Amino acid sequence: MDGEAKLRGVGDSLPRLDAGDKVGGRARYTDDLFRPGMLHAALMGSPYPFARIISCDTSEALALPGVKAVLTGADIPANRWGGFINDETALAIDIVRYVGEPIAAIAATDLATAREALDLIEFEFEELDPVLTIDAAMADGAPLIHENFAEYEKRPGQGDLAPNQVSRQSIIEGDVEAAWADCNVVVENTYEVQAQSHVYIEPCSALAEVDESGKVTVWSANQSIYKVQASLSKALGLPMSKVRAITPPVGGAFGGKSGVTVQPITVMLAQKTGRPVKLTLSRTDDMMMMRSRHAARVRVRTGAMADGTLVAHELDVIYDGGAYAEDSAAVLGFGLLMARGPYNIPHVKLTGSAVYTNKLRAGGFRGFGNPQVTFGTEQQIDEIAVRLKMDPIDLRLKNALQTGDLWVGGQTVTSCGFRECLEQVRDAADWPTRRQAPAANGKRRGISVAGVSHICGLLGTSAIVRVLEDGTITLNTGAVDIGQGSDTVLAQICASSLRLDIGRVNLVAPDSDASPYNWGTGGTRVTYMVGRAVESAAGAALEQIRQHASEIFECAPADVELRDGGHVGIVGVPEKELSFAEISGRAHYVTGGPIIGTHALVYDGQEFDPKRALMDHFPFARIGTYVFGAQVVEVEVDEVTGQVEVLNVWSAHDVGRAINPAAVEGQIQGGVVQGLGYALCEELTWEDGQPTNPTMMDYKVPGALDTPTNIHPIIVESEEETGPFGAKGVGEPGLVGVAPAVANAVAHATGVRLTRLPLTPESVLRAMTAE
Amino acid sequence: MKRTLLELNVNGELQQAPTRPTATLLDVLRDGLHLTGSKRGCDQGVCGACTVLVDGRPARACLMLAVDCQGRRVTTIEGLNESGEAAAVQQALAENGAIQCGYCTPGIVVALVDLARAGGGASENDVRRSISGNICRCSGYVKIVEAAVSLLGGKASDGR
Ligand code: FES
Numbered sequence: 001m002d003g004e005a006k007l008r009g010v011g012d013s014l015p016r017l018d019a020g021d022k023v024g025g026r027a028r029y030t031d032d033l034f035r036p037g038m039l040h041a042a043l044m045g046s047p048y049p050f051a052r053i054i055s056c057d058t059s060e061a062l063a064l065p066g067v068k069a070v071l072t073g074a075d076i077p078a079n080r081w082g083g084f085i086n087d088e089t090a091l092a093i094d095i096v097r098y099v100g101e102p103i104a105a106i107a108a109t110d111l112a113t114a115r116e117a118l119d120l121i122e123f124e125f126e127e128l129d130p131v132l133t134i135d136a137a138m139a140d141g142a143p144l145i146h147e148n149f150a151e152y153e154k155r156p157g158q159g160d161l162a163p164n165q166v167s168r169q170s171i172i173e174g175d176v177e178a179a180w181a182d183c184n185v186v187v188e189n190t191y192e193v194q195a196q197s198h199v200y201i202e203p204c205s206a207l208a209e210v211d212e213s214g215k216v217t218v219w220s221a222n223q224s225i226y227k228v229q230a231s232l233s234k235a236l237g238l239p240m241s242k243v244r245a246i247t248p249p250v251g252g253a254f255g256g257k258s259g260v261t262v263q264p265i266t267v268m269l270a271q272k273t274g275r276p277v278k279l280t281l282s283r284t285d286d287m288m289m290m291r292s293r294h295a296a297r298v299r300v301r302t303g304a305m306a307d308g309t310l311v312a313h314e315l316d317v318i319y320d321g322g323a324y325a326e327d328s329a330a331v332l333g334f335g336l337l338m339a340r341g342p343y344n345i346p347h348v349k350l351t352g353s354a355v356y357t358n359k360l361r362a363g364g365f366r367g368f369g370n371p372q373v374t375f376g377t378e379q380q381i382d383e384i385a386v387r388l389k390m391d392p393i394d395l396r397l398k399n400a401l402q403t404g405d406l407w408v409g410g411q412t413v414t415s416c417g418f419r420e421c422l423e424q425v426r427d428a429a430d431w432p433t434r435r436q437a438p439a440a441n442g443k444r445r446g447i448s449v450a451g452v453s454h455i456c457g458l459l460g461t462s463a464i465v466r467v468l469e470d471g472t473i474t475l476n477t478g479a480v481d482i483g484q485g486s487d488t489v490l491a492q493i494c495a496s497s498l499r500l501d502i503g504r505v506n507l508v509a510p511d512s513d514a515s516p517y518n519w520g521t522g523g524t525r526v527t528y529m530v531g532r533a534v535e536s537a538a539g540a541a542l543e544q545i546r547q548h549a550s551e552i553f554e555c556a557p558a559d560v561e562l563r564d565g566g567h568v569g570i571v572g573v574p575e576k577e578l579s580f581a582e583i584s585g586r587a588h589y590v591t592g593g594p595i596i597g598t599h600a601l602v603y604d605g606q607e608f609d610p611k612r613a614l615m616d617h618f619p620f621a622r623i624g625t626y627v628f629g630a631q632v633v634e635v636e637v638d639e640v641t642g643q644v645e646v647l648n649v650w651s652a653h654d655v656g657r658a659i660n661p662a663a664v665e666g667q668i669q670g671g672v673v674q675g676l677g678y679a680l681c682e683e684l685t686w687e688d689g690q691p692t693n694p695t696m697m698d699y700k701v702p703g704a705l706d707t708p709t710n711i712h713p714i715i716v717e718s719e720e721e722t723g724p725f726g727a728k729g730v731g732e733p734g735l736v737g738v739a740p741a742v743a744n745a746v747a748h749a750t751g752v753r754l755t756r757l758p759l760t761p762e763s764v765l766r767a768m769t770a771e
Numbered sequence: 772m773k774r775t776l777l778e779l780n781v782n783g784e785l786q787q788a789p790t791r792p793t794a795t796l797l798d799v800l801r802d803g804l805h806l807t808g809s810k811r812g813c814d815q816g817v818c819g820a821c822t823v824l825v826d827g828r829p830a831r832a833c834l835m836l837a838v839d840c841q842g843r844r845v846t847t848i849e850g851l852n853e854s855g856e857a858a859a860v861q862q863a864l865a866e867n868g869a870i871q872c873g874y875c876t877p878g879i880v881v882a883l884v885d886l887a888r889a890g891g892g893a894s895e896n897d898v899r900r901s902i903s904g905n906i907c908r909c910s911g912y913v914k915i916v917e918a919a920v921s922l923l924g925g926k927a928s929d930g931r
Pocket residue numbers: 810811812813814815816817818819820821822831832833834
C-alpha cells in the first residue's frame with residue numbers, strides 16, 4: 001500500500017476543482033475563446049414593445065467594409081421552439097413583441113464594425129397597441145400578442161386557454177369553501193412581486209462553427225448541453241446528431257441560461273458566412289433581450305383556528321410571462337406546488353395562470369415560481385400569528401410537516417428537517433431576547449421568520465465512470481457547473497464511492513458528443529440526481545473490479561473488499577491486496593475489456609395522487625424530493641427615511657447531507673444576498689413598454705457594502721435515503737424565504753405589512769406614515 | 772475606422788496592437804492581446820470584473836481609452852500571477868470557498884492585492900470597501916471577506 005494521507009471526499013470542504021484556474025484568470029469562458037478566422041457578431045433590438053415590421057433595408061449595412069453577413073427575420077427559417085409552447089424564433093419574424101427583441105444580427109471582422117453596421121439598417125414599423133400589464137392582457141378584447149397562437153406546436157395537455165393566456169392550472173385538496181366556517185381567524189391579502197434581472201456577471205455568449213458536412217459545433221454559456229442541442233435542432237431544422245454543444249466554464253446563470261439564449265442566431269451567422277462566429281451580448285442587450293424573474297400578483301386567503309391550527313389556504317397567482325412562453329407553464333405549476341408551504345393544511349385551493357405581455361420574456365430564476373407565492377404564504381402565516389398573538393415560530397412548528405406527512409398533491413415526504421431548521425434558527429438567533437430587543441433612537445427594530453420548501457429532482461440523467469489503465473478515474477456526466485460547485489461535489493461523490501482521494505478523479509467538461517445525457521442544471525437537482533447517477537455508476541465499475549479481483553484471487557466476489565486509496569483485497573486477509581492499476585491493466589490487456597461503470601435514471605419518486613388532489617393541467621406527474629429551510633431576518637427601520645437595514649440573517653437548510661459544507665454555505669449565503677436584492681432594491685422597470693433601467697448603473701445589485709456582515713448559514717442534515725450519501729440539494733432555497741422574512745421583520749418592527757416588493761425606503765415610509 | 776499601432780507596457784513587456792482610437796484598454800487586452808483574465812461584465816465601469824493595475828493602482832480597463840495608457844505600466848491578472856501577494860490572496864480565496872462562477876474573481880484578486888500591498892491590518896470594513904466596486908452575484912461576499920480578513924490580519928468583525 002502506498003499509504004495515502006486521509007482521503008479527501010464526501011463531507012470535506014474541498015476547494016473547487018477549478019479554483020486555481022479561476023483565481024489566476026486562466027479559466028476560459030465562452031467570450032475568452034477565439035477560433036481561426038472568427039467573426040464577431042452583434043444584435044439589434046426592437047425599439048417598440050409591439051409592432052408590425054413593414055420593411056427592412058440592410059443594403060447599407062452590408063456595404064460597410066468588414067461586414068460579412070446581415071440577417072433579419074426575413075432571412076431565417078421560421079422554425080419555432082419553446083418550453084411548452086413553441087412560440088420563439090431566433091429573430092422576430094413580421095411582428096416584434098417587446099422592446100429589445102432581437103430583429104437583426106450582423107457578423108463582421110470585429111465587434112466595433114458589427115455594431116457600427118447595426119446603425120445602418122433601416123426598419124419601418126407599424127406600431128400596435130402594446131399590452132403591458134397582467135390586467136391589460138386579460139381584459140376583454142385585449143389585442144392578441146400572438147395572433148397565430150392556435151397554430152403553434154404545444155406540449156399536450158395545455159387545456160383551453162383564454163386569449164393571451166400561456167397556461168392555467170390548479171391543485172385542490174379538501175373543501176376550502178366549507179372550511180372557512182371552522183376558522184377563528186381569516187387573513188386575506190394581495191401581494192405583488194416585481195421582475196428581477198438575473199445579472200449573472202458573464203453576459204450570454206456563444207461561439208459557433210460549421211464543418212463541411214454541415215455539423216454545427218457551439219461553445220456557449222448554458223445550463224444544459226442537451227437543452228442547447230435540442231433547441232438548436234428545432235431552430236435549425238437539423239437532426240440532433242448534427243449539433244454538438246460544448247460548455248466552457250459558465251460565469252453564473254441562476255436559471256437565466258437554462259433555455260437557449262444567443263446560440264441559434266450565432267449558428268445561423270456561422271452557417272451564412274462559413275466562418276466561426278462569436279456573439280457576446282453587451283450588458284444592456286443582455287438585460288433587455290434575455291430573461292427576468294416573473295413579476296406576479298398573488299391573492300391569498302388563509303384561515304386558522306384559535307389555537308393556531310391552520311385550516312384553509314386559498315391562493316391565486318398570475319405570473320407575467322412577458323412576450324414568449326418559455327418555461328412559464330412549469331414556473332406556474334411549480335409555484336402552485338409550493339404555494340401551501342411546508343405545513344399541514346387540510347383544505348387548499350391553489351389556482352393560477354401565466355399570461356403574455358409585451359415585455360421581456362420571463363423565465364426560470366433561482367426559486368422558479370416559488371419566491372413569488374412564498375412571499376404571500378409566509379406573510380399570511382406571520383399575520384395569523386400576529387392576530388392570534390402567537391409566536392410566529394411556535395405557530396409554524398405547530399403546523400410543520402414531518403417525515404411521512406403528505407405534500408400537497410399526495411406525495412409522501414421522505415425526509416423532512418423543517419422542524420429542526422425552525423428550532424436551529426430560533427436558537428442561533430437567540431430569538432426570545434431579540435424579539436424584545438429595544439430599538440435605537442429614531443429606529444424601529446424587528447425580527448421575524450419565514451419557512452422555506454423546495455424540491456430537488458426532475459427528469460433524466462446519467463453518468464459514466466471509467467477506470468484508466470493506471471487506476472485513476474475519469475468521470476463524465478454532462479452536468480454543467482454554473483458556478484455552484486457541482487463538478488467538485490460530483491467528483492467528491494465519485495471519489496468516496498470508490499474510496500479514492502479526489503485528486504485521482506478527472507472530470508470531463510460537458511460536451512454533447514462525449515457526455516451522457518443530463519437534463520440540465522436546475523431544480524436544485526445536480527447533487528441529488530446526478531450524484532445518484534455517479535454513485536451508482538461508480539458502484540457498477542466496482543462490481544467489475546470485484547469480478548476481476550475474485551478471478552485473480554480465486555475467491556468469491558463477495559469475499560473481495562474495497563480498501564482505501566484504490567485497492568481491493570480479500571476480506572480478513574490484509575496481505576492479499578491488488579491495486580486498481582493492476583486490475584485495470586488486466587481488464588485492458590488480458591481479459592474483460594476496459595472497466596466502464598454506467599448508470600442512467602429518471603426521477604423515480606412517488607407520483608402525485610389523483611384521488612387525494614384534483615390537479616388540473618398540472619405539467620408534472622412527479623417532480624422531486626422535498627427540501628426544507630427556515631430563515632430569520634433581523635432589521636432596523638429608519639423612522640425618517642424608511643430605509644430598512646438588515647442586521648442579521650440566520651438561514652437553516654435541510655440538505656440531507658452536506659457533501660461539501662463550504663460549498664453548501666456558499667450557496668446559502670449567495671442565495672440570501674440575491675434574496676435581499678429581491679426584497680429591498682432590485683426591480684426591472686418599464687415605462688410605456690420601454691425598459692427604464694437596463695444597465696448595472698441603474699439596476700442596483702447588492703455590493704459588498706450593501707450586504708450585511710452577519711449572514712449565518714446553518715446546515716441541517718436529515719439523511720435522505722434515496723440521495724447520494726444521504727444528500728439533497730441546496731441551490732435555490734437560500735433565496736426563497738428571504739423576501740417574506742424581511743417583510744415579516746419589517747411588520748414586527750413597524751406594525752405595518754408591506755405587500756409589494758421591493759421594500760424601498762419610499763414604500764416603507766409611505767406605509768409607516770399612512771399607519 | 773482607422774487603426775493605429777499602439778504600444779503598451781503590459782505585464783512588464785512592450786506589446787503592440789493595431790487599435791481604433793476609441794478602443795478601451797479592456798478591448799485591447801482581451802481582443803488584441805488575448806489576455807482574457809480581465810473580464811467584461813458591464814463595460815460601463817460598474818461591475819469591477821475588468822479591474823487591472825495601471826501604474827500600480829486599480830483601474831477599470833473598460834473605462835480607460837487604450838491610447839491614454841501609452842507610457843504607463845499596465846498589470847493584468849496574468850501579470851500578477853507571478854507576485855507573492857497575489858499567490859497569497861488567491862490561495863486564501865480558493866481555500867475559503869470564496870469562488871463560485873469565478874467571473875468576478877480576477878477583478879477581486881486585483882483589488883485585494885492592492886489592499887495587501889497597502890500594508891497594515893485590514894479590518895472587515897477595509898476589505899469590504901476595497902471590493903465595494905466589484906460585484907459578485909454568486910457568493911454574497913461573505914466568504915470573500917472572510918478569506919481576505921483571515922489573510923490580511925484584520926480584526927474579526929468591526930460590527931458594522
Ligand atoms: S466591465 Fe469594467 S467595470 Fe464592468
